[in-house]
Structure formats: C-alpha cells, structure tokens
Amino acid sequence: MKMINISFVYCKFLLVFVFVSPHVNILVSGKKDIEQIQDESRLYSEEVTREFFDESEEHVTVEQIKAQQLFENAQELLNRTRSNEYEAYMLLDKAAELGHVEAQLKVAWARILGKHLKQNVSIAENLFEKLANEGNPEAQMGLGFMYATGIGKNSSQAKALVHYMFGALGGSQWAQMALAYRYWSGISVASSCETALTYYRKVSQKVAEEVSLTGGRAVQRIRLLDEVGLGQLHYQGGRGVELDHERALNYFIQAAEAGNANAMAFLGKMYMEGSPAVKQDNETAFKYFKKAADLNNAVGQSGLGLMYLHGRGVEQDYDQALKYFSLAAKQAWVDGQLQLGNMYFAGLGVRRDYKMAIKYFNLASQSGHILAFYNLAQMQASGTGMIRSCHTSVELFKNVAERGKWGELLMEAHSLYWNGRHTESLATYMLLAELGYEVAQSNAAFILDRHDIDILSKEESYARALMYWGRAASQGYAVARVKLGDYHYYGFGTDVDYETAAAHYRLASEQQHNAQAMFNLGYMHEQGLGLKQDIHLAKRFYDMAAEASTDAQVPVALALAKLGFLFIFKYFEEVCCVCVSCFFFFKHYLEL
Ligand SMILES: *[C@@H]1O[C@H](CO)[C@@H](O)[C@H](O)[C@H]1NC(C)=O
Ligand SMILES: *[C@@H]1O[C@H](CO)[C@@H](O)[C@H](O)[C@H]1NC(C)=O
Ligand SMILES: *[C@@H]1O[C@H](CO)[C@@H](O)[C@H](O)[C@H]1NC(C)=O
Numbered sequence: 001m002k003m004i005n006i007s008f009v010y011c012k013f014l015l016v017f018v019f020v021s022p023h024v025n026i027l028v029s030g031k032k033d034i035e036q037i038q039d040e041s042r043l044y045s046e047e048v049t050r051e052f053f054d055e056s057e058e059h060v061t062v063e064q065i066k067a068q069q070l071f072e073n074a075q076e077l078l079n080r081t082r083s084n085e086y087e088a089y090m091l092l093d094k095a096a097e098l099g100h101v102e103a104q105l106k107v108a109w110a111r112i113l114g115k116h117l118k119q120n121v122s123i124a125e126n127l128f129e130k131l132a133n134e135g136n137p138e139a140q141m142g143l144g145f146m147y148a149t150g151i152g153k154n155s156s157q158a159k160a161l162v163h164y165m166f167g168a169l170g171g172s173q174w175a176q177m178a179l180a181y182r183y184w185s186g187i188s189v190a191s192s193c194e195t196a197l198t199y200y201r202k203v204s205q206k207v208a209e210e211v212s213l214t215g216g217r218a219v220q221r222i223r224l225l226d227e228v229g230l231g232q233l234h235y236q237g238g239r240g241v242e243l244d245h246e247r248a249l250n251y252f253i254q255a256a257e258a259g260n261a262n263a264m265a266f267l268g269k270m271y272m273e274g275s276p277a278v279k280q281d282n283e284t285a286f287k288y289f290k291k292a293a294d295l296n297n298a299v300g301q302s303g304l305g306l307m308y309l310h311g312r313g314v315e316q317d318y319d320q321a322l323k324y325f326s327l328a329a330k331q332a333w334v335d336g337q338l339q340l341g342n343m344y345f346a347g348l349g350v351r352r353d354y355k356m357a358i359k360y361f362n363l364a365s366q367s368g369h370i371l372a373f374y375n376l377a378q379m380q381a382s383g384t385g386m387i388r389s390c391h392t393s394v395e396l397f398k399n400v401a402e403r404g405k406w407g408e409l410l411m412e413a414h415s416l417y418w419n420g421r422h423t424e425s426l427a428t429y430m431l432l433a434e435l436g437y438e439v440a441q442s443n444a445a446f447i448l449d450r451h452d453i454d455i456l457s458k459e460e461s462y463a464r465a466l467m468y469w470g471r472a473a474s475q476g477y478a479v480a481r482v483k484l485g486d487y488h489y490y491g492f493g494t495d496v497d498y499e500t501a502a503a504h505y506r507l508a509s510e511q512q513h514n515a516q517a518m519f520n521l522g523y524m525h526e527q528g529l530g531l532k533q534d535i536h537l538a539k540r541f542y543d544m545a546a547e548a549s550t551d552a553q554v555p556v557a558l559a560l561a562k563l564g565f566l567f568i569f570k571y572f573e574e575v576c577c578v579c580v581s582c583f584f585f586f587k588h589y590l591e592l
C-alpha cells in the first residue's frame with residue numbers, strides 16, 4: 001500500500017521535472033546553474049526514493065498509546081487561548097520520545113526555530129530525517145528548509161528543491177508555497193508563471209476555505225473593536241483575553257438590550273455559527289440579524305442577506321438576499337460587497353454580470369478581504385470577465401497564500417527580535433523568506449547585516465544578507481534595492497563593483513524614486529565611481545534627491561556646497577588655469 005503511494009509520488013515528481021525544462025526567461029539563476037541543479041536533483045531524488053522502500057512496517061505498542069495521551073494533553077493546552085506553551089511542549093517532547101509522529105514534527109520545528117523549546121538543530125535534523133524517510137510531507141519541507149538555508153546542512157539548492165517537491169506533492173502547504181515562490185522568481189529553477197500559479201492556487205484554496213469557515217474575523221475586528229470590543233475579544237480570543245463564549249454572550253446580550261445594533265448583529269452571528277455557549281439556531285439568528293438590519297446596521301444586513309441566500313431560518317429568497325447585501329455594501333461593509341460580488345458572479349437574483357462582480361470584488365479587496373483577492377485571482381487565472389493574466393493572478397494568489405495562519409509567525413519573529421533573541425528571530429524570518437514573504441526577506445537581511453549571529457562569520461552573514469536583499473528587491477522593495485547597491489559599492493558579501501552598484505541605484509531611482517539612490521548616483525557621478533565623472537549630472541541627481549524627500553535636503557545641501565567648490569575649480573581649470581598658480585590657489589582653498 002505504502003509502496004504504491006510512494007512510487008506514484010515519484011512518477012509525478014519526474015513528470016514535473018521533465019515538464020520544467022529550461023527555456024523560459026531566467027530571472028535569477030543562470031541557465032547553466034539551473035541545469036546543474038536539475039541534474040543534481042534527479043540523482044538525489046533517486047537516492048531518497050530508495051530510502052523510502054527500505055522502511056519496514058511498525059506495530060502498535062503500549063508506548064504509542066501513552067504517547068497519544070501525552071499528545072492530546074499538550075494539544076488541549078495549546079488550544080486554550082491563554083495557553084501554556086512551555087508546558088505543552090514539555091509534553092510534546094515526551095510524546096515525541098515515545099515515537100508519536102505528530103509530536104515529533106512539532107518538536108522538530110520547535111527545535112530548529114528555537115521556539116517553545118531550546119534551539120537544537122541536530123535534534124531537529126534527526127527528527128526531520130526520520131519522518132521524511134517515512135514519507136511525511138511536512139518533514140520533507142523541514143529538510144528542504146535546512147538544505148535551502150544551510151542551517152544544520154551544507155546548503156544545496158538541488159536537494160532543497162527535491163525535498164520541496166516531495167513535500168508539495170505530499171500536500172505540505174509550506175512546501176507548495178516555497179516551490180511556488182521559486183518558480184515565480186526563478187530561484188534555482190527556470191521561472192514559470194504557470195507552475196507558480198498551480199502551487200499558489202492550491203495553497204490559496206485552503207486559506208480561502210478556512211476564511212469562509214471562520215468568517216474573515218480579522219477584518220471585522222478592526223471595524224468593530226470600538227463599539228463591542230470586549231465581547232468581540234471574548235468571542236474570538238485575543239491578546240491576553242481568554243476565549244470565553246459565555247462572557248461574550250453576556251456582553252452582547254447586555255449591549256443588545258441597551259439598543260446596540262452591532263451587538264444584535266453579533267448575537268445573530270453567534271446563533272448562526274453556534275458556539276460552546278449557544279446552540280446553533282437558525283430562527284434566533286434570523287431574529288437578531290433582522291433587529292440589527294432594521295436599525296440600518298450593515299453587519300446585520302449582511303447577515304440577514306446570508307440567511308435569505310442559504311434559506312436558514314427563513315424561506316430561501318435571492319431577491320431579499322440581494323437587497324440586504326446591497327444595503328450593506330452601500331454602507332461600505334466589506335462582507336456585503338463580497339456577497340454582492342458573488343451574486344453577480346453566479347447570477348443569483350440578478351442577471352449574471354462579471355463587470356459588476358469585479359467591481360464589488362475590487363471594492364471588498366480594498367478593505368483587504370482575503371476572499372475578494374481570491375475571487376479576483378480565480379477570475380484572472382481563467383480569464384473570466386477579463387483578459388487572462390497569469391502574472392496578476394499569481395500576485396493575487398500569493399497575497400492570499402501569505403495570509404494563511406502561518407502569517408502569525410511574522411509577529412512572533414518580530415517579538416523574538418525585540419527580546420534580543422536574534423538567532424531565533426532570524427531562523428523564523430528565514431523560514432518565511434523561503435515561503436516568499438518579502439518582509440521576512442528584508443528582515444532576515446537586516447538582522448544578518450546588523451547583528452553578529454554566533455553560528456555565522458561576518459563574511460558569511462553578508463553573503464546571505466546580499467541574497468535576501470536581492471530577493472526582497474526583486475519583489476519591489478526599494479530600500480532593499482538600495483542596499484543591494486551598497487553591498488556592491490562597499491564589497492559586502494561580494495567584490496567591490498561600482499558599475500553594478502550604480503545599476504541598482506539607477507533602478508531604485510527610476511522605478512521607485514528613492515531619494516537615497518538618487519543621492520548615491522549624484523555622489524558616484526561627482527567622484528567618477530562606476531559612472532562617468534560629471535559634475536553637472538551629479539548636481540542634477542542631488543537636486544532630484546532633495547525634491548524626492550525632505551530627509552535628503554540636509555545631506556544634499558552639504559553635497560552641493562562641496563560641489564560648489566568643484567564647480568569653481570573646474571571652471572578655472574578649464575578656462576584660465578593655464579596658469580599654474582591659480583591651480584594651487586584653488587587647490588589650497590579646497591583643502592581648507
Ligand atoms: C484542539 O484543536 C484541534 C484543531 O484546532 C482539534 O483537532 C483537536 O481535537 C483539539 N484538541 C483538544 C484536546 O481539544
Ligand atoms: C542538542 O541535543 C543533543 C541531544 O540531546 C545534545 O547532545 C547536544 O549537546 C545539544 N546541542 C546543543 C547545541 O544544545
Ligand atoms: C560540509 O562540507 C564540508 C566541506 O566541504 C565537509 O567537510 C563536511 O563533511 C560537509 N558536511 C556534511 C554534513 O555534508
């Protein structure tokens with residue numbers, strides 16, 4: 001059984017490889033590099049596959065039962081909002097030692113990131129290796145991460161690629177994202193928009209499903225915090241507030257009795273979804289939504305629309321649904337906009353109209369609604385109601401995928417950093433950087449640039465920072481582009497190369513109007529470094545920098561003052577300084 005599965009995966013894997021022959025334009029890696037990586041990958045994947053077949057079956061033991069119990073206890077601790085993560089991970093560690101697979105996976109990630117458990121790369125490595133040999137896709141992702149970043153392994157992009165492939169085909173969403181990003185940016189594979197689209201779409205679908213189930217909570221939290229903040233926090237949980245449905249219910253009921261329409265709408269939501277505190281009840285949900293909607297509350301109108309749309313607690317009625325979604329959308333309520341878009345898209349209660357659907361999805365996407373991005377991405381991918389664009393579709397799907405629950409790791413990395421735990425923070429940013437987050441790439445580069453990381457020499461740190469700045473710059477972050485210029489200018493992690501530095505500054509200056517880049521170009525023209533020495537051009541770039549940013553005005557003024565001397569000097573040099581004394585006069589003046 002197991003063998004059939006694995007060989008299936010293997011075949012698909014090879015197919016993918018044949019499919020990916022280079023020819024498309026190559027953004028980052030050279031064609032030679034990619035071919036070499038492909039060859040290495042092929043050999044390595046054969047080796048890994050052979051290891052799969054060597055695994056023998058196991059049988060259930062008392063230890064496994066004990067491990068399962070420990071795992072469940074830990075899970076329960078982790079499920080509470082104000083959870084005791086330290087204690088939970090102690091239990092997980094024990095369960096892992098007894099051979100519990102899910103516990104081993106959690107422990108492996110905790111060990112490699114230094115999160116919840118002390119960082120210990122060799123423990124992580126052993127666990128990932130063992131689990132990957134058993135065909136665990138998340139462990140394949142873990143190994144891919146180790147090879148990609150060189151944490152605990154000699155880095156090898158070929159091997160990273162193989163493990164990401166196995167992970168992605170086995171259903172690891174992180175591996176799918178990592179691969180999608182590599183194909184999107186052409187990192188160690190020939191770039192392919194279509195392949196990136198396939199993988200990003202897979203991940204996005206899961207993220208969108210999850211959002212549909214939980215109702216896009218983050219968006220609502222922002223809007224409603226002021227009015228029913230406390231109940232809202234108890235209902236959905238939040239920093240330092242325990243998930244407490246009982247209390248949430250009490251807050252909402254009190255507020256609703258006092259006439260608060262938002263509270264009525266949220267009671268409707270609680271009854272519609274059902275929770276530990278209230279039994280799911282369509283009629284009561286309808287009643288509360290109706291009360292709120294009658295007070296012209298947009299959340300209530302949108303909720304009522306849903307009840308009519310799905311015929312819950314009321315006869316299904318598309319006309320009524322359309323009416324209430326329109327009312328909510330008119331008040332710029334994002335859920336109303338999204339649902340209205342859906343109705344136009346599907347032609348429910350109204351003639352199908354893609355233009356209108358796009359209009360409402362666009363509106364909802366402006367408030368950052370993930371499902372709006374998702375729907376637009378699907379339309380772009382299939383060319384529905386618009387000209388198909390793989391590029392735009394990938395950008396939208398990427399955005400959706402990056403808002404999966406793993407996005408929380410960004411916050412964690414950030415707080416690790418401010419707690420002075422730079423190495424652990426870096427590890428988490430590196431993971432997210434692999435998944436394609438531009439912010440994580442920039443932050444990883446920043447940490448490598450600013451701090452001594454015990455496990456890396458300064459030279460190694462710069463080389464890696466250079467890589468991350470490069471990836472962030474390719475994603476359009478101007479500051480990273482300037483940094484890339486700086487690294488070539490000063491020879492950090494690479495040879496000093498003024499021409500390349502100037503090329504990066506020019507990109508940042510022309511495409512993103514970055515004042516620092518303009519200033520640097522001015523300086524390079526002034527000094528004739530990597531660019532033709534040209535005082536007039538230098539002055540023009542300095543002026544542009546001052547115009548682009550008020551921050552640049554003081555340094556520009558200083559630079560121009562210096563340039564002023566050069567102007568006089570040049571003038572006399574060109575016009576009258578046949579006379580040598582003149583030359584020395586001005587030279588002397590300059591040195592003052
Ligand atoms: C904890 O939550 C997960 C899903 O989030 C669920 O599958 C699991 O059953 C819960 N475990 C316990 C012990 O509550
Ligand atoms: C990691 O764990 C192993 C096994 O428990 C231990 O021998 C080793 O010293 C640890 N390494 C570090 C750096 O703590
Ligand atoms: C990593 O590379 C070094 C130098 O090439 C080699 O000595 C070492 O054995 C390698 N380590 C692993 C784990 O392959």
Ligand SMILES: *[C@@H]1O[C@H](CO)[C@@H](O)[C@H](O)[C@H]1NC(C)=O
Nearest residue numbers: 279280281282310311312313
């Ligand atoms: C509420 O309506 C939904 C959709 O029609 C249905 O699946 C669900 O069972 C209903 N809930 C109750 C408690 O009857």
